[in-house]
Amino acid sequence: MKISRRSLLKSMGISMAGGIFINGVSSKKAFGDEKGMPKVHRPILPSPTKKRVVILGGGYSGLYCATTLRELAPEAEIIVVEKYPFFVSGPSHIDIVAGLKHLDDVTRSYDPIAERNIRIVRSEVIGIIPDEKRVLTASGDLEYTLLVISTGIRIADEDVLNLIEQPASNAHAWELGETIEMRRRIEAFRGGKIVITVPTAPFKCPPGPYEVACLLREYFDNKKIKAEITIVDANDKPQPGPLAQKWTGVLESRNINYMPNSKVIEIDAAGRRVITDKGEKVSYDFVSIIPPNKAATFIKDAGLGDPFMDVDPSTFKSKKYDNIFAVGDCAKVPYTKSAFTASLQGKSVAHQVARALGTDVSEPAPIYNICYPYVSSEESLMVRADWDKDGKMLKADVDDPKKEYARSRAAWERGLLSGLFGT
Amino acid sequence: MGCLAHRLFTGLITVSFMVLCVTGALAIRNPESEKRVDVKKGIVAFVEVRSAEPATLYIMYPTQYSKYKTAGSVDGTLEFRNITWLIYPVPAMLEDQTLHFVMKGETRFDVVYEDIQDRINRLMKGEERLRAGMEMSVEAGINVVRLTPLLPGLKIALDFSKDARFIIIKTIDLARYRKGIKTFDQLYSEAGLKGSESGFNFSTTDFEDLYLLIETPVPIRVKSVIHATKESAESGC
Numbered sequence: 001m002k003i004s005r006r007s008l009l010k011s012m013g014i015s016m017a018g019g020i021f022i023n024g025v026s027s028k029k030a031f032g033d034e035k036g037m038p039k040v041h042r043p044i045l046p047s048p049t050k051k052r053v054v055i056l057g058g059g060y061s062g063l064y065c066a067t068t069l070r071e072l073a074p075e076a077e078i079i080v081v082e083k084y085p086f087f088v089s090g091p092s093h094i095d096i097v098a099g100l101k102h103l104d105d106v107t108r109s110y111d112p113i114a115e116r117n118i119r120i121v122r123s124e125v126i127g128i129i130p131d132e133k134r135v136l137t138a139s140g141d142l143e144y145t146l147l148v149i150s151t152g153i154r155i156a157d158e159d160v161l162n163l164i165e166q167p168a169s170n171a172h173a174w175e176l177g178e179t180i181e182m183r184r185r186i187e188a189f190r191g192g193k194i195v196i197t198v199p200t201a202p203f204k205c206p207p208g209p210y211e212v213a214c215l216l217r218e219y220f221d222n223k224k225i226k227a228e229i230t231i232v233d234a235n236d237k238p239q240p241g242p243l244a245q246k247w248t249g250v251l252e253s254r255n256i257n258y259m260p261n262s263k264v265i266e267i268d269a270a271g272r273r274v275i276t277d278k279g280e281k282v283s284y285d286f287v288s289i290i291p292p293n294k295a296a297t298f299i300k301d302a303g304l305g306d307p308f309m310d311v312d313p314s315t316f317k318s319k320k321y322d323n324i325f326a327v328g329d330c331a332k333v334p335y336t337k338s339a340f341t342a343s344l345q346g347k348s349v350a351h352q353v354a355r356a357l358g359t360d361v362s363e364p365a366p367i368y369n370i371c372y373p374y375v376s377s378e379e380s381l382m383v384r385a386d387w388d389k390d391g392k393m394l395k396a397d398v399d400d401p402k403k404e405y406a407r408s409r410a411a412w413e414r415g416l417l418s419g420l421f422g423t
Numbered sequence: 424m425g426c427l428a429h430r431l432f433t434g435l436i437t438v439s440f441m442v443l444c445v446t447g448a449l450a451i452r453n454p455e456s457e458k459r460v461d462v463k464k465g466i467v468a469f470v471e472v473r474s475a476e477p478a479t480l481y482i483m484y485p486t487q488y489s490k491y492k493t494a495g496s497v498d499g500t501l502e503f504r505n506i507t508w509l510i511y512p513v514p515a516m517l518e519d520q521t522l523h524f525v526m527k528g529e530t531r532f533d534v535v536y537e538d539i540q541d542r543i544n545r546l547m548k549g550e551e552r553l554r555a556g557m558e559m560s561v562e563a564g565i566n567v568v569r570l571t572p573l574l575p576g577l578k579i580a581l582d583f584s585k586d587a588r589f590i591i592i593k594t595i596d597l598a599r600y601r602k603g604i605k606t607f608d609q610l611y612s613e614a615g616l617k618g619s620e621s622g623f624n625f626s627t628t629d630f631e632d633l634y635l636l637i638e639t640p641v642p643i644r645v646k647s648v649i650h651a652t653k654e655s656a657e658s659g660c
Contacts, residue, residue: 158595253486392543
């Protein structure tokens with residue numbers, strides 16, 4: 001079910017305002033206790049009367065976990081906690097930035113999920129108290145029997161000097177609100193220097209920054225707007241590493257400047273420049289800093305891992321708590337941080353959770369990744385990697401840009417969406 | 424070749440060369456030289472560059488190398504300055520890889536190859552394997568050396584040619600230092616990883632980049648050697 005842009009933006013405004021409030025106050029400060037525990041417990045729901053699985057995060061991994069678990073364990077109570085009132089397909093952030101898609105195209109209501117007897121709680125997670133089997137949210141507490149954390153990545157603005165103080169200076173495609181803002185700025189851009197900065201791996205959607213650069217080159221060329229595009233990369237080569245040689249050729253052919261091994265450590269918004277760890281000052285008219293990607297702070301606060309949650313890659317189970325699992329971008333697993341592996345991880349962890357509930361289920365399918373990074377709106381690369389059940393890479397393949405891969409990309413994302421929402 | 428072969432490699436394959444030494448190493452006598460390294464899919468090449476005097480090294484992919492040859496441009500290439508020793512891994516996970524190494528200075532150049540799957544298996548069984556290394560000259564004063572790329576569970580050994588005061592800090596503290604918000608002494612008092620000696624060993628706990636800030640009254644050489652472990656392999660080595 002699609003929802004209108006008008007209602008979407010209206011609800012998003014409410015959601016983002018709530019997000020700013022929550023993000024502006026740490027969980028410890030919000031609750032005023034040195035251990036980060038609330039003084040007043042206000043339950044969202046009564047204590048569970050049957051086995052309750054709480055899934056934190058309604059992205060691809062969380063939703064595929066919920067819907068798969070619904071089939072494997074029909075009796076379980078399943079709750080998904082999600083801060084946004086709607087679902088937006090992550091891979092399409094790049095399409096939105098480049099003007100290839102509108103938000104409406106890749107936005108879905110959570111209603112079809114709720115219709116499968118999965119309760120959607122709209123709230124922001126503030127903390128976890130593993131010893132009490134309790135989640136703290138902005139709306140109140142939630143008890144669980146088993147917990148699955150699938151909250152994706154957190155953008156660590158605090159790791160770039162002055163970025164928190166000057167958030168309006170930046171826009172990127174790694175968060176929804178930022179994506180919309182970046183598109184707005186691109187439409188307003190009339191020429192000059194564009195700087196895209198890449199954090200040290202691992203980060204979500206490793207080909208993403210280079211895809212954005214390529215699509216912006218095409219967009220501005222078509223608009224006959226003169227844009228000097230520079231990628232300032234903290235890594236020694238374009239990511240993911242195995243695609244480096246292909247990316248280097250692609251960037252060269254599109255006259256996109258590339259600065260490897262240059263990590264942006266500071267933004268000087270007044271001077272319109274970023275400063276690297278080598279002391280280089282790179283001036284810009286439009287900047288897209290992708291800050292380091294980390295898991296939500298409540299994972300670290302709960303002692304579950306830092307910067308990502310520590311899990312066994314074969315079971316996704318916490319190394320500290322038998323009743324807590326983590327999948328997708330927030331988990332420390334060897335799988336690529338992509339929507340496709342997140343979906344498969346969600347399905348896989350559902351099997352592990354069902355087993356933990358006492359259900360006899362089959363062995364989950366191994367994880368693999370396939371994706372089609374854009375080099376233009378009409379051509380994509382192809383990359384595929386397969387892992388065994390313990391997370392060891394078994395085989396991998398890559399292919400040059402082709403038009404058929406751009407079509408495959410569209411089908412690939414439609415498949416991910418239809419698997420959850422039917423459309 | 425020397426210590427590198429003894430520590431790590433299962434085989435030695437050299438690329439085209441100018442002078443073949445009795446050890447199997449390549450000695451490049453020209454002050455400027457180039458080497459091409461081809462790596463087949465499924466193999467990781469470990470390139471070792473040695474120099475008696477500080478040298479500059481550029482690492483280029485084929486399209487960058489073409490630009491270098493036609494226009495002399497090294498824009499976009501990976502540059503190492505003032506190095507006297509470097510171990511640079513070139514993994515070919517998904518397809519064949521080709522890199523060109525352009526050295527400014529008198530250098531020795533070696534390449535050895537390792538099967539990626541075999542390497543992962545060895546790591547998973549608990550072996551520790553050399554992953555990367557670098558030695559460079561630094562001037563008197565306070566110098567910054569980036570230790571990267573890092574994964575949880577890597578073992579890092581630092582070795583200095585003379586005693587020096589040093590700290591190991593995260594990126595945001597480097598930014599504060601560069602900005603003058605914090606001094607070396609302030610960071611030294613706060614740092615968990617620090618010392619005043621000629622070496623230091625530690626293990627990484629996460630993916631964050633680390634920087635070595637080293638204070639020395641005289642020019643010295645700073646060497647870092649990074650070993651992969653089972654834990655780092657599980658993180659995506």
